[in-house]
Amino acid sequence: MRHKRLDHRFVEHIPERLEPGILYVSMEYATSAHSCCCGCGEEVVAPFTPTDWKMTFDGETISLRPSIGNWTLKCRSHYVIHRGKVIEAGPWSDEQVEAERRRDRAAKAHFYGQTPKVEPSVQPTSVKAESGFWRRVWDWVSGRS
Template sequence: MIRHKRLEHRFVEHIPERLEAGILYVSMEYATSAHSCGCGCGEEVVTPFTPTDWKMTFDGETISLRPSIGNWTLKCRSHYVIDRGKVIEASPWSDEQVEAERRRDQAAKAHFYGESPKAEPPVKPALPKAAPGFWRRIWEWVSGKS
């Protein structure tokens, strides 16, 4: 449930250490914004402005961020849109939807930056167990473990 229905924006050079609830801090110098989670849990939410992340629109009076903000790593798992300073609750996402979006995001970044998408790391085959050395074999024979 969204507790903060509106976010007032403040243009700053540096994001402050402590975020005031209901304020969207925007640093053009660092191409990022930050705010206290819209649900009221108090967690910090950072949205970087890049060609593959969020887009910020300032209409002279209000700020909008696109795409939506999905706080999937936070306990609250809140999901909302910031549109002209209003915080609009969006539907929750399943774990499958979150993983699909992460894969899409990774592919978009790879495409934009001219890299191949990161594949899952290959599974390393188990190394064969080394045969016991001469003295180990003698010890096992003497001790009756062979």
């Protein structure tokens, strides 16, 4: 990793040009962005949502969880940002990346009350999707429940 540490800046809007070594945090838009820590210069965006990244500010430093896996970038860098330090994580195989993408899609579908899209060849025979809160409210309001 080229950058072993990221300083942070709280901003309203993420700037057009990201300064290397800076983690930009927009609480207004619940997101962060930084220049990839490997030094390739690619922009890395980590949105804060219940199914994406969590940001912790301890008054001095910032941590992001889970790790940053840049699987769509040429560098395929993988690291954790913990208390402003960049900790290199091991590379992932294509199978690990695909498994994480499936887990991420399922987590989003579950959280937002949608039935996840599953390949027909691997679709379970007895899956009952649990409705999310807003889906249950909508069904109740529209008289479907």
